[in-house]
Amino acid sequence: MELPKQGTDKAALLEDMRKRKQADADWRGARTFSLIYPAGEEVDDLLHDANELYLYENALNPLRFPSLRQMELDVVAMAGGLLHAPAGHGGCMTSGGTxxxxxxxxxxxxxxxxxxxxxxxxxxxxxxxxPAFAKAASYLGMEHVQIPIGDDLRADVGxxxxxIGDQTAVVVGSAPNYPFGTVDPIPELSALAAERGISFxxxxxxxxFLLPFWEKLDQPVPPFDFRVPGVTTMSADVHKYGYCTKGASVVLHRDEEHLKKYQRFLYADWPGGLYLxxxxxxxxxxxxxxxxxxxMNFLGEEGYxxxxxxILAARDTIQAGVRSIDGMRVIGEPVMGVFAFTSDKxxxxxxxxxxDEKGWGVDRQNGPDALHVMLSPEHEGVADQLVADLREAAAHHGTSKGKEARYS
Ligand SMILES: Cc1ncc(COP(=O)(O)O)c(C=O)c1O
Structure with missing residues (x-):
C-alpha cells in the first residue's frame, strides 16, 4: 500500500476497519485460548476508559508525568507484594513478558x-x-543452554x-511453562544457582497474577516466588492474568541494587541531556x-x-470432559488452567x-502432537459447549485420515 495522496474521512475509515476485523478471532465469545484474557464487560469498560485517559502521554520522562511514575511504582509494589518480594526489592514495568x-x-x-x-x-x-529466553540469549550475546525435562515435564534438576558451570550467568524456571502448564522445581534449581552466586x-x-489467587482457593501451588531464597528476579505479566490490555508486564529484582547496577541504563554524554x-x-x-x-485497583484481591x-471451574469441566473421551488425556500435571491434551486413539x-470449523481457536503443538488451551474467566460460560464439540469431533472425525491428508 502507498500512502494515499489525500486522506480519507473518519467514518469511512472506521467502517473499513470494522469490516477488516470481521475475519479476526472471536475472542469476545471466549472462542480463543491465548493472546487475550477477557475478564468480562466491567473490566473491559474500565480498561477502555483508563487507556483513553492516558492515550497521548509518554512514560519516558517521569518528571513531566509524575502521575505515571507513581502508578508504575504502585504496580511494581503491588506485584512485589503478591510475589512476596522482601523489603529492599526493586522493579519496573515493561511492554510485556518478552x-x-x-x-x-x-x-x-x-x-x-x-x-x-x-x-x-x-x-x-x-x-x-x-522462546523469549532464546531471543534474549541471541540479543545479548549469551549462549542458550537447554535443560532437559523429566517424565513429569518439569526441568530435570540432575x-x-x-x-551448570563457571560461565553460567543465569538459571531459569517457569511458573508455569506455556506448553504443559507445569511448574519447574524452583527451590532445587535456584539452590543450584544460589550456591554458586549465580542469578535465578x-x-x-x-x-x-494467577498462582497467588490459586493458593487462596486452596489449590496446590509449588513454591515459585521470592519466598524461595535463591530466586533473584521474576517476570509477571499484567497483560495476561492481571487482565490488563496489552503492553504491561513487571520485572522484579529481589535486590534493588541489582536493578540499579545491572539493568538501568544511564547515559550522560549527550548534548540532549541526561538519559535514563x-x-x-x-x-x-x-x-x-x-x-x-x-x-489492579478495580479488582483488588477479592476480584482476582x-x-x-x-478459571478453576472452566478447567475442571474441560479436563473432566477430556478425560471422559475414549483415548483422550491431559498431558502431565498442569498446575493452573494452561494445559495440553492429546489422544492415544x-x-x-x-x-x-x-x-476450528465449529468456530473454536484451540492452539496446536507438536512435542507431542496435542491441542492446547489457556483458560480465562470467560471460558467458564463455554466450557460445556467445548466439551460437547470435542466429544462430537472425537466420535466422528478423529480418524487417522486427517493426519494422512494433512501430511501428504
Ligand atoms: C511462560 C511465558 N513466558 C513469557 C511469555 C512472553 O510474554 P509476551 O508474549 O508478553 O512477550 C509467555 C507468553 O505467552 C509465556 O507463556
Whole structure:
C-alpha cells in the first residue's frame, strides 16, 4: 500500500476497519485460548476508559508525568507484594513478558560479568521455557543452554547440575511453562544457582497474577516466588492474568541494587541531556501503565480471587470432559488452567480441525502432537459447549485420515 495522496474521512475509515476485523478471532465469545484474557464487560469498560485517559502521554520522562511514575511504582509494589518480594526489592514495568525477560537476562549477564568475571555468559533454561529466553540469549550475546525435562515435564534438576558451570550467568524456571502448564522445581534449581552466586529467574509471566489467587482457593501451588531464597528476579505479566490490555508486564529484582547496577541504563554524554531508562524502549506508552494500575485497583484481591474461581471451574469441566473421551488425556500435571491434551486413539489435529470449523481457536503443538488451551474467566460460560464439540469431533472425525491428508 502507498500512502494515499489525500486522506480519507473518519467514518469511512472506521467502517473499513470494522469490516477488516470481521475475519479476526472471536475472542469476545471466549472462542480463543491465548493472546487475550477477557475478564468480562466491567473490566473491559474500565480498561477502555483508563487507556483513553492516558492515550497521548509518554512514560519516558517521569518528571513531566509524575502521575505515571507513581502508578508504575504502585504496580511494581503491588506485584512485589503478591510475589512476596522482601523489603529492599526493586522493579519496573515493561511492554510485556518478552521485554521483562530480556531485561532480567541482561541484568544477570552484567552481574555475572561484574561479580564473577564471566566472559562467555550462558543462560540455562528448561526446554519448555518460553522462546523469549532464546531471543534474549541471541540479543545479548549469551549462549542458550537447554535443560532437559523429566517424565513429569518439569526441568530435570540432575541434568541442570551437570550443565551448570563457571560461565553460567543465569538459571531459569517457569511458573508455569506455556506448553504443559507445569511448574519447574524452583527451590532445587535456584539452590543450584544460589550456591554458586549465580542469578535465578522465575518466569511467572503466566502465573504471577494467577498462582497467588490459586493458593487462596486452596489449590496446590509449588513454591515459585521470592519466598524461595535463591530466586533473584521474576517476570509477571499484567497483560495476561492481571487482565490488563496489552503492553504491561513487571520485572522484579529481589535486590534493588541489582536493578540499579545491572539493568538501568544511564547515559550522560549527550548534548540532549541526561538519559535514563530501565528497559528496551525509549518513549513508552502511558496507557498500559495507567490501565494496569486501574485494573489492579478495580479488582483488588477479592476480584482476582473471583476470576480465578471461574478459571478453576472452566478447567475442571474441560479436563473432566477430556478425560471422559475414549483415548483422550491431559498431558502431565498442569498446575493452573494452561494445559495440553492429546489422544492415544485418534488424530488430535483432525479433532482440532473440526473444532476450528465449529468456530473454536484451540492452539496446536507438536512435542507431542496435542491441542492446547489457556483458560480465562470467560471460558467458564463455554466450557460445556467445548466439551460437547470435542466429544462430537472425537466420535466422528478423529480418524487417522486427517493426519494422512494433512501430511501428504
Ligand atoms: C511462560 C511465558 N513466558 C513469557 C511469555 C512472553 O510474554 P509476551 O508474549 O508478553 O512477550 C509467555 C507468553 O505467552 C509465556 O507463556
Amino acid at each position: 521485554e521483562s525477560i530480556i531485561m532480567a537476562m541482561k541484568a544477570a549477564r552484567d552481574r555475572a560479568r561484574a561479580e564473577r568475571d564471566v566472559q562467555a555468559p550462558q543462560l540455562l533454561a528448561p526446554v519448555t521455557a518460553h 541434568a541442570a547440575e551437570k550443565l 529467574h522465575t518466569d511467572a509471566c503466566l502465573g504471577g 531508562s530501565f528497559a528496551m524502549a525509549g518513549a513508552r506508552p502511558a496507557a498500559p501503565i495507567a490501565a494496569a494500575w486501574a485494573v 480471587v473471583k476470576l480465578a474461581r471461574r 485418534d488424530d488430535v489435529f483432525a479433532i482440532g480441525d473440526v473444532l
